[in-house]
Amino acid sequence: MKTIKEIAIEKIPDAFDPDEILPAREGHLVNIERRGFIEGAAFVKQDLTRWHDPEEFPETDVEVLVKIDTLRNKYDIMKHNQHGWWQKAPGGGWCAPKYKPIGWRHIHEL
Incomplete structure (x- = not known):
């Protein structure tokens, strides 16, 4: 299984990728995008695996x-x-x- 960092590099191409060359797309912008992707994925993982208070009930009849x-x-x-x-x-x-x-x-x- 790939790490989140490997997926971010795969999904957000390098600034000098021949298929992605744009004048405004510099290396630091790519790094910011990749960092945002990684932080977003970590946030979603944390939200999906958090333990809820038992007084905060789940949807009715959901296991x-x-x-x-x-x-x-x-x-x-x-x-x-x-x-x-x-x-x-x-x-x-x-x-x-x-x-x-x-x-x-x-x-x-x-």
């Missing part, structure tokens, strides 16, 4: 990854609706959780 504080388990899959938090039941369906979430974040599927 999320939650942090819990138990001896044997630190994470679970839950959802929230007007009746509160719910976890997947061992036999299928949903049940009230035994442990209260201490944080949650969206599950982003690729």
Whole structure:
């Protein structure tokens, strides 16, 4: 997998690339564009992976990854609706959780 820096260099061509030559496009402008790309990607990553406060609820009935504080388990899959938090039941369906979430974040599927 490529690093963000490698992708930025790929997406933002050099100032002297024969297909990209423009009088105003100097090397320092390319570097500013690349830095902005890298900082923007880092911001998006941070936002996508941040833990939310459990009092700041996710969308209704959307499954999320939650942090819990138990001896044997630190994470679970839950959802929230007007009746509160719910976890997947061992036999299928949903049940009230035994442990209260201490944080949650969206599950982003690729």
